[in-house]
Amino acid sequence: MHHSVHVNNLSFSYPDGHPALRGITLHIEPGEKVALVGPNGAGKSTLMLHLNGILMAKSGQVEVCGLDIEESNLNRVRASVGLVFQNPDDQLFSPTVFEDVAFGPIYQGLSPQQVNERVQSALAAVNMLDYAPRVSYHLSTGEKKRIAIATVLSMHPEVLVLDEPTAGLDPRARRTLIRLLRELPITMLVSTHDLAMVRELFPRTIIMDGGQVVADGDTLQLLQDGALLEAHGLEKP
Numbered sequence: 001m002h003h004s005v006h007v008n009n010l011s012f013s014y015p016d017g018h019p020a021l022r023g024i025t026l027h028i029e030p031g032e033k034v035a036l037v038g039p040n041g042a043g044k045s046t047l048m049l050h051l052n053g054i055l056m057a058k059s060g061q062v063e064v065c066g067l068d069i070e071e072s073n074l075n076r077v078r079a080s081v082g083l084v085f086q087n088p089d090d091q092l093f094s095p096t097v098f099e100d101v102a103f104g105p106i107y108q109g110l111s112p113q114q115v116n117e118r119v120q121s122a123l124a125a126v127n128m129l130d131y132a133p134r135v136s137y138h139l140s141t142g143e144k145k146r147i148a149i150a151t152v153l154s155m156h157p158e159v160l161v162l163d164e165p166t167a168g169l170d171p172r173a174r175r176t177l178i179r180l181l182r183e184l185p186i187t188m189l190v191s192t193h194d195l196a197m198v199r200e201l202f203p204r205t206i207i208m209d210g211g212q213v214v215a216d217g218d219t220l221q222l223l224q225d226g227a228l229l230e231a232h233g234l235e236k237p
């Protein structure tokens with residue numbers, strides 16, 4: 001059985017020479033739900049962009065669902081790893097919710113009937129079935145976040161990678177989203193500043209700072225270590 005996510009000694013610098021990742025190694029097993037925390041600029045988003053080939057490893061190895069991230073594999077990688085950005089407007093661009101959620105399955109070459117089934121089941125998973133005919137940009141931030149998750153669920157990914165899923169949500173929308181993430185039976189890596197959600201949802205936490213993994217282990221143990229949290233710009237939940 002392969003790791004869902006296998007990152008080995010990954011380093012990455014942006015064109016201006018700024019090193020964003022310095023020797024990142026981490027493994028996530030199938031079915032694990034893992035939180036990724038750390039201050040802004042720690043390299044969390046850069047790492048996530050390597051997990052579906054938006055950025056390509058120049059130094060080190062990245063493998064997801066048994067697939068090396070390389071040009072020839074990108075379609076398979078992007079079907080296996082659903083990446084949901086912090087701003088759902090980066091992900092929603094069709095006239096209706098249905099068309100946004102159908103985009104991936106259509107691109108995968110499924111029949112109209114299969115596409116319809118995928119859209120229905122993805123919207124049902126995020127409790128948004130009634131929203132299929134709606135126009136995405138009229139929705140609230142919380143609704144858009146759930147639709148953005150549906151747009152990747154419709155491709156039946158093995159791994160869900162979410163960047164700041166609760167950012168900008170009111171308490172009710174946040175609660176709805178947490179319930180959704182708890183119920184989704186899928187491997188998950190979630191970058192967040194919401195440590196109360198981390199404590200509630202994720203058995204394992206990885207702390208990044210300065211482009212490195214500085215801690216990786218049992219969430220409750222890490223979140224009780226006040227000195228560790230303070231050293232990396234995090235507040236005890």
